Amino acid sequence: METKDQLKEERDKIVKGLEEAYRKLVEFKKAKNSPLVVVRNGEIVEIDPFDVPPTISYKRGQG
16 A cells, blocks of 8 residues: 555656646647637637646645
């Protein structure tokens, strides 16, 4: 069974990977001048890549 430290380390690596994937996605979309397509409140919307932050920080919620 994994210890809490091992699970935290694994979670931190996953979060770091998500942050890097987001950064690369925004960079790519800006280079291609292509909108980000997301679902917001059950509707598909396009977002200008220049209107989103270039990086994002995922924070672990309580629970």
